[in-house]
Amino acid sequence: MSSTEDLIDCLDNFNEPLFTQLSPNTEIGIDRIIQSTCVRGIPQSRLKRFLIDFIINLTL
Amino acid sequence: MYSRYHPKSINLIREFEHSSTENKFDTFTNGQLVWKQGYFEEEYSDNIRQYLEECNNCQGFQVIFDCTDGFSGLTSKCLEMLEDEYHKSIFAIPLISPKVLNFLNSDGPMSDSIKTVNIALSYCNLIEHSSIFIPLSTMARGWRTIGNKREFPDILYDENNLYHTSAILATYLDTISLRYRIRNPTQSNYLSGFCTDINNYGRKLAGAALGKLLIA
Numbered sequence: 462m463s464s465t466e467d468l469i470d471c472l473d474n475f476n477e478p479l480f481t482q483l484s485p486n487t488e489i490g491i492d493r494i495i496q497s498t499c500v501r502g503i504p505q506s507r508l509k510r511f512l513i514d515f516i517i518n519l520t521l
Numbered sequence: 522m523y524s525r526y527h528p529k530s531i532n533l534i535r536e537f538e539h540s541s542t543e544n545k546f547d548t549f550t551n552g553q554l555v556w557k558q559g560y561f562e563e564e565y566s567d568n569i570r571q572y573l574e575e576c577n578n579c580q581g582f583q584v585i586f587d588c589t590d591g592f593s594g595l596t597s598k599c600l601e602m603l604e605d606e607y608h609k610s611i612f613a614i615p616l617i618s619p620k621v622l623n624f625l626n627s628d629g630p631m632s633d634s635i636k637t638v639n640i641a642l643s644y645c646n647l648i649e650h651s652s653i654f655i656p657l658s659t660m661a662r663g664w665r666t667i668g669n670k671r672e673f674p675d676i677l678y679d680e681n682n683l684y685h686t687s688a689i690l691a692t693y694l695d696t697i698s699l700r701y702r703i704r705n706p707t708q709s710n711y712l713s714g715f716c717t718d719i720n721n722y723g724r725k726l727a728g729a730a731l732g733k734l735l736i737a
Contacts, residue, residue: 462734479732480730480731481671481672481730481731481732482728483658483659483671483689483690484730485658485660485662485668486662486663487728489728496719497718499696499700501696501699503734
């Protein structure tokens, strides 16, 4: 994740497996699952571009 | 190096002594007997009650325990007591150690069999008495054998060093519990909310995964 990137963009462009399993005998699938995800260390301002930025970009 | 635990948080099992060569606290039944016979039940229950009386808002209990030896049976009785007495959410984390010791008077295959039965009985009990349980281990398998170690990007660790492996598991627990440890959480961010989000349809067993995004 670069200094100018938001989390949502980083995840969009992420090609490698994001997680390593910590429970034995499990490989968690990517569909039909219920999950709770916790993210730490990323400031709120870098989670997703503000809507206003999108509007400015669209109008430009 | 020592831990500064409150004296009330330590409950000693006097019948067994830790050994680095073999594990004397072997079976699920042995663990349950420690609870039933003598001092342990009373001391443990009293200590928990005294702690809870000091709490302003107890959300529930996080129970972290070895599920491959006698602690599996002892924990099953502890969970029964917590459920009966307090009716709070119980988030149980059975651990499978990367270090395998043979049990007393048992060879390798016999120890593996005892370990497997302990895990099975422990899971069976957790389905009944916990709100949710997530087995944790840095090894890929957790049944009769423990398999190879998990590889984490950007982490170099020795799978036989319990300080290393427990640091990885602690990182996971510290992160996932942030949700209900923040000050003034919203209603859905209490421990009960965390449990009910995942245990839909009565499914109590969940899997854990840890990821890392390097921020430049």
